Each structure stands twice: as structure tokens, then as C-alpha cells.
Amino acid sequence: MRRRSRVVLLLAGLVALAMTAGCSVGGPAQQKLTVTGSTTILPIAEASADMYQAAHPGTRILVAGVGSSQGIESVSQGTSDIGTSSRELAPEEKKLGLVDTKIALDAIAVIVNPSNPVRALTMQQAAAIFERRITNWSQVGGHDMPIGLVNRDEASGTRDAFSKIVLKGRDFDRTAAVLPGTGQVRAVVTESPGAVGFISLGFVDRGVKAVAIDRIRPTEATVADGTYPISRVLHFFTKGQPKGLAKAYIDFVLSTPVQDAVVRDAGFLPIDKALK
């Protein structure tokens, strides 16, 4: 019957469109590298992967941001070649025989709304705020306004580092908002006068104000010389010494053009300046 054939035609057309479009772009891959891990490092890994693939056609680097723990687990199990992590290895993870390559430095800034007069906090005050032992800005020299806590999701390396450095492993307040991304934290703090959160220094923009910790304001200089207390190292883990495509890719990430462009662009500090 004429009409029924038209329906089949329509559906077949849809698939054909998808198939042909596919051929024009993705070519067959010779060498494949999988890089999984921290959502914080995801931007760096993806951007450098794109640059590397552009420079070395025929290689395919698949990057996934599933969280530091997942990254460490999958590289130790071999389901991915490089595991990226924005936190140090947990004691039991040290036994997995992973080789650490440090690729960048991340300083975590405590941010408040620009209208909030508070400019500095001690480490203890910051901890007390995020554990909800302090609930009103007036208790730290601000207006009489309830504190709106903004936390990151449990998979976030930034949250993990903040918890270790500032809270010394104690629990975050459980009534805090849990947001899945840096940008959301920044947006919420920008729009809510009483909000407080923490993001990588690189992402601080005019919409928020970074607070000094123990009287040290977070700047490239204070992070580079190690005086700013809340900072962490970003790691690429490999099973044994990196070799082949993995080594080539890691060296590429450590190269100056990538460090200056990609790492800085992602809001982090190039590794070569600080630890040389």
C-alpha cells in the first residue's frame, strides 16, 4: 500500500542521515588511549587530548570525567590507561603500584558575594562555617544575615581536597546545597548575598570575591610560593612507568604551550613554575 511505504521511508531516511553524517567525520582509529578520572581535571585532559589528536591524526583519546575515585579504580583495573585525580592517593590506593605524574597546581578559593563585607577568614572560621558551627555572617564581622552554604558533590576532587585541608577530614554540614559543578557554585554565590562556597582560584571572576585565609590572599604568587594554605596538586596516574601513547600524551601535557594555554585556561597553575 502506498501510504505505509511512506512511513518506512521516513524512518529509514532518519537512520541514513545519521549513518552518512557519521562517516564524514570520525575515521577509523589506529591507537586508542582512555583517560578517566577527576571532573576537575576533565577540562585539561579533554582540551589537551583534542590538541594532541589534531597534531597526531590516527590517534584517538577518549576522556571521561567520572570523579577521582573512579579514575584511580579504573586505571588500577586497567580499564583506562591514565587515571586522573585531584586528590592524594588514599592509604589503600598507595598499594596499587600507580606512578604519579604531577601536571598542575590548584588553589581553592573560598568565595562570597561581592556585597558581603567579610574580606578575610581564619582557617578555623572557614571550617566552622562549612561545619555549620557558625551560621550568621555577623559572627565573622559581616552583616546580620544567615549563611547559605554551597558545597560540591561527593565525587568532586575539589570538595575532597577542601575537606582534607580545611575541615581536617571532619564532616561538611549536611544541609548545605550540593552542586555538581564549579560554574554552578560560582553562579549561586554571585546571585545570593548570603552564600559562601569554594572553587578553583582560576574560576574566580568579578561576580564573586575570594576571601583571604589566615590573612593570605589567594594569588598566583602566594600559591606558587606555597604560603596560601588551601591548594592541592593535580595528578596523572599510570600503572607502572608511563610508556607509548600514554607517555607521549603526558609529556605533551607537561609541555609549556599546554601548561600556559590549557592549564591556565582551566583556572589552574602551571606545574613547571612552582615545583621546578
Place this chain on the structure above:
Amino acid sequence: MSAGSPREGQAQAPAPQDRGPAGNGGLSRISRATHLKEALLRNAFLVCACVAVAGVTLIFVFVGYQGWPIFAKLGIGEFLGGRVWYPTKGLFGILTLVVNSLLAMAGGLVLGAPLAVGTAVFLSEVASPRVREVTRPAVELLAGIPSVVYGFFGLVLLRPIIARVFGGLGFGLFTVWVILGVMIVPTIATLTEDALRSVPEGIREASYAMGATKWQTIWRVLLPAARIGIIDAVILGMGRAIGETMAVVMIAGNAPVIPDSIFKPFLTLTTVIVMDMPYASGDHRTALFGVAIVLFVISMIFVASIRVISRSRGEGD
């Protein structure tokens, strides 16, 4: 060949069976081929129809298999009744999440149901054909908008407004109620409109004939007559609201506690899955599948209750 002349001289039309005008002997038995073909087709269609049953069973089997250990480990009472959800500490009580999901759904209904029924009444009773020609596609389009777009809209426009107007971060039950309320309108409105349209025209005329105003007709005659259909629609809306994930996760704030105000962050059965799934493992992952089982059972309860209500009306299929 003049019209109607007898056909004696006519060549026999070549039909498969021999059919002279006098009719052949006995009634032909069903030929084995057609009987077999019809039976084969009938069973093939039956198999396709049973794919739906297979689907539900498969969901129970696979989701159940993955989620069952948490029930075994904690026991249904502890899992459903436990107040604290703290995976990193091995605490998997989902009572908080259940309560939050119900609160979110209830608020969504309080906002959405009247809006939906009002829109449905408007479409079937009040709107002029020209206006209806515009409004109905709008409702259908509202149904077409992906829930992730609702969530995104809520996150970047609604949340900041609520934060500024009501203080706080903008996350919370109120924000979710607004978005859920709008999302379930199409579901409830289309079904309610069908229910209203299935009310026989005569009933309206009878009511008007007795001098009733349009509103009296709607309130005293039409809505009661379509009562069962509307209840079904609302229950389906509830199912949609409690099952919503993408729109809720962006604006709920995801704090694993029962919020002490409607402007404080909270976590629900659906949002805990989408937040934790990427990194959950071991018992935590099993618990998330356990939550999925609970959600599946809740949605089945809603469907069953619709069936019971419609059967109580004695309405045959």
C-alpha cells in the same frame, strides 16, 4: 452490452475457485493455508503484545537483582525506615528521600492540578474554536519540552529570581513545586479534557435548559460526571511528578536532609540516583538500585490504583 443483460454469453471471470452462478456443492472448508497463516499472524501479534509484559518483568528482574542485596543486608524496615542517608558512612536509610519526594510531588500537584483542570475546562467548555486552535497546540508543545530544558530554565532563570525575592540560595521545595507544577499540566490537562469531552452533549443542554450558568453547569454537572477521568489524570500526574529527575536535580539543591523551610536544599529518590550514580560503588551502588525498585513500585501502585478506581465505576473495557 446493454445494462443488466444476463451474463450467459459472458466469459467466466477467472476466479480461483470455480464459481458458476448456480453455486458449487458444499461450503468450502477453510483451506489449511489461510487457516495456518491467520493463526500464525495472530500469534505473532500476541507475542508483540506480550513484549510489554516482558518489559515489566525484565525491569523487575534486572533492577531487582542489582538492588536486592541492600534489602537483604538492611532489611526493608531499615532501608525504607532509616532516617539518615550517608553513603560514605555506610548509612542507607531512604526515609528522608521518600518524604522529600512526596513533599515535592504534593506541592507540584497543589500548583499543577488546578492549573491543568482549569486549562482543560477552558479548552473543552470555554474557549472559542479559534482560541482553542492556539491553546491546545501550546499545551501539547508544553508536553514536548524535554525535562532537562525545564531544569535548565529553572536553574538559570527561576532560581535566581526566587533567591532574590525570598532570600536563600533559590533552591528548595518552592522552586521545584513551580517547575513540577508546570510540567505535569499537559499530562493532567489532556486526560481531563478527554474525560470532559466524553461527557454526553445532552447533559450540558439539560443543565443549560434549567437556567444554569456555564460555571454552574461545569461545577455541578460536568466535573462530577467526569470525576473518575479527572482522578485518573491527577494520579498519572502524580506518577509523572514523583518520577521526574532532570528537571528536579538542577533546582532542588540536593542536601540529603528534610529541609526545615521550603527555600532550603533537599534531595529526593530520583535526584540521589542521578547525583550519586557516576561515582557510587559497592553497597552504595546497590542502594541506588534499591531506590530504583522503590520508585518502580510506587509508579506501579499509581497505575494499579487507576485500574481499581476505573473498575469500581463498573466501566467495562
Place this chain on the structure above:
Amino acid sequence: MRSLERVDKRLTNGLALGVIWLAAITTVAALGAILLYVVVNGIGSLTPAFIFTWPHGVNMEGGIWPTIQSTVYVTALAMLITTPVAVLAAVYLAEYAVQGRLVRTIRFAADSLASVPSIVMGLFGLAAFVEGAGLKFSVLAAALALSFLLLPIVMRTTEEAIRSVPRYARWGSYGLGATKWQTVSRIVLPSATPRITTGVILAAGRAAGETAVVIYTMGTMINAPLFPSDGGRTMPVHLMLLAQDGINLHAAYGTALVLVLMVLAFNIVARWVSRRNRSMQG
């Protein structure tokens, strides 16, 4: 007393109708607000480059082509899997089924499938297809999971389309000695096809906008799938990740607009098919 009572009655009538008008206006306004917001903010990023190039750079600047291809691919594959089964199932329910326990079970199962939260369907896809059947993150796994979500939708619209074929059209065919399948295939399905097509297209719109089911079955890796075994990130998932990240809102608005335009297109084509059918039927 009599006139007061009449005024009061007319007053409440006017008031009530006003509230009803308000409800309808609010609903349409909500749609307007969402569409307006998405268009106003998204139109800026709607450049050919945005559509046809790949995302690159730290915060996924650049285009969203692979996500468009992933979306079209998984939607088409899901429809190819669902439609035949759903149509034939509907033929069974509308034409062959005899009222009884079996039919009631099938209807209950179909209704249950229709009300399964998409997040549960996503986990089911993960457990059954990605891990169970070992398909890993792939368009096929996503299409299979989506097809269970779409089955009841297409089944319902098809059954309604079949039931809307007037009974006397069927009896005309039976009266000529047609078998059941001859009647269904030559009379019922052809005249129900326009409405079935409308149902299929609307279901495709639902599939294209699905996030929870696809994220656990196709993964989130940016990839232009070629074979059903390839993974990929669809537009809704891309929008979710962009929104979660919150950095590149420019791309998020663009993706939201393209997604809404795609769903709008599905709706318009569906409406055009059903209107064309109504004029042809006459």
C-alpha cells in the same frame, strides 16, 4: 430577594470563568516564557559553526555536531526497534484480543511501562543491556532501553488510530469475504497510518528529549557514533553537563535552543501529517 440571587449567580459565573481564563493564560504564558527565554538566549550561539563543528577546548567551546548526530542516531534506532513491535501489538489489542485475564495483564503491563520513571528505565538499561548483555555504553543499548519507554506510547496512539477506523469500513471488507488479516492490512492499517505516523513522530520527539535513560546507556563521551556499538553523548546529556558545569552557558543556551527546535519540528511535522490526513479522508 429574587434579583439579588440572580446578580450573585451571574457574578460568580463571571468570576469563575475569569479564573478559568487565567489558568489557561498561565499555562500558555509558562510555555511562552520558556520558549522566549531559550530563544532569546540561544539565538546568539545558533551559528552554522555551532551546529556543524565539534566541541573543543577546556569548557567545550565550539559546536555540538556529535551530540546532534548521537541524538538523531539513537532516536532513529529506538523508533526502528519500537514501531513494528508496538504497531503489531496494538493490532492484536484492537483487532484480535478477546476480553480476558491475558488482555488485562497486557494492558496493565503497558500502563506500568508508560509510568516507569525514566531514571529507573536508565538503570534498567545499564543493568540489562550495558552490563547484562555486554553491549557496553552504546547507541544500541540506549535504543533498546528507550524502546521500552516508547513502546506503550506508540501502542496507545496506534490502538486509538485503529479503533478510530469506523466499524462499518471493516464490515464492508468482511462482507466481501476478506479474512481478518486481509481486512487489517488492506483497510484498517492504511486508513490508520496517518494517525499512527503522528504518534510515532511524537514518540520520537519524546525519545530525542530523553536524558536519564540515555546517560546510563550511551555514556557521556563526546563521540559521533557510526556503528550501533559506538557510544556518544546526546544533546540533552550535553545540556545537563554544561548546566552542571555552569561555565559555558553560551553553549548550554545554544544546545537548549537546538533541542527545543528539534522537538518543535517533530510536533509540527506530526500536526502536518494528521491535518493532511484529515483533508484526504474527506
Place this chain on the structure above:
Amino acid sequence: MTDKLASQDPGDVLSAGADKFTVDGLDFFYGAFNALSGIDVRIKEHAVTAFIGPSGCGKSTFLRCLNRMNDLIPGTRCEGKVRLDGHDVYGPGVDPADLRRRVGMIFQQPNPFPMTIYDNVAYGPRLHGMRKRADLDAVVEESLKRANVWKEVKDILGRGGLTLSGGQQQRLCIARVLAVEPEVLLMDEPCSAIDPTSVQKVEDLMAELKDRITIVIVTHNMQQAARVSDYTAFFLQELAGEAAHLIEFDRTATLFTTPRDRRTEDYITGRFG
């Protein structure tokens, strides 16, 4: 009303003719409700038999028993003997499709298929395997002529069947049935929804078809029954909720001039119904 009958020669002795349908002790049930009970009737071959009676007396239901169309209505049951040319129509293994091909049916509401006029008429032959264009053309033309509608549609065969007038549509449906060369033509109040000129044309074509096809027509219009039929059966449902019965069956002339049963007389003289 009576002078109309006089013109028909009462003494015309129709050839005894064989019995096309013999119906003995037929009972029909909608679920538990016994709609028809104890129907015994002989439908003569190559003659027009009319079923008359007040609306709702089961005459259409009985008509549908003859070609088992009631099988399509779930929950119905038919008992007793219905024989076509001596063969039990409800016998085991009887192919209802073949039965319905040989016992065609015209419905009250004209129901052409949503196809062209040509395809409507060609539908039947195509069902039963006719493929060649030439054969189809011949059958289509032949059937449309026998249905007394050829002149009005011969130049617009490509147009949709539904675009015709009600009367033309009904004759198109008749042509469609004739295309499968039925031996019996059941007509369920064929003229109640069509214009007078078409009614005349349908009655004319019935007169012509009669010599080769057995016709059974259900009508609540007694003048029509008297005009077109050779035999008439009078059905009646005396009490609501009770089964309907066949009150009287005889030659049309006899039944309308000297009805045996009082209830028949009351009905045909218009005292009720």
C-alpha cells in the same frame, strides 16, 4: 396502500424454486439475553424475501445470522440449523470468509472504503487473487453497470469513493459486492439513508438481479416490501426484554392481503409499530 398491491397479479404462481436458505429452530443470544428464538423460515432461491417488523425486533440481527456477520460481535451465540443449499453454515470447519463472499451484504449506512471508486470495486476480486488489469477492468465495469451506477461514475473512476452522493455510494457498495459474484445478497435497510431517485434505482436493480441472485432485504417501509419482494417475513418482539419471534412468513401478496395472524394484520394496517 391496498391499490398498489392490486396491480401485482395475485395469481402469479412463482416457480416453486429450490430453498436457498433453510432455517430451523434458530435462537440467538447477546451474552445471556435471548434476542431471537424459534425462527423457522425457507428463503427461496432467485426471489426477493423481505423482513419487516417494528424497529428493534431483531430482523437485522437475524439477517446477520445468515452470513455469520454476528461472529464479529464478541459475546454473541447462534444456535439451531441454518443451511445454505443444504449445508449447515455453522458447521465445523466452515470458512466464514468464503461464506461471506457467497452471501454478500449491504449495510444501512453506505460504507465505501477510503479509496478510489475503481479500487473500491476491485477490492473484492483482488482479495481473491485477481491480478490482471484487463480482468479487473472488466469486472469493475460489469459490476458498476449491474449496480445501476456506471453511467454516473464511468468518467471519474479515479476519484475517491467518499466524494459521491449517499445514493451513489450505496450503489457503489452494491457494485463492490457484485464484483465477487455472490449467490445471495443481504440488504440491511439499504434505502433508509439515500435520496429517492437512488431508492428507485436500487429497487430497479434488485428486480434485474433477482433472476440470478437470491435477495433478502430488511426494511421498515412496508410499501417497499410490497413493491419489491416475492416473500415477506414478519418479525415481532412483543415484550421489551423478551425474545423476538417470526410471526408469519408467506408470499408477499398473500401476507399483505389476507394475513393469517392478527398481529400481522395490526402491523400492516398501521395500528402499531
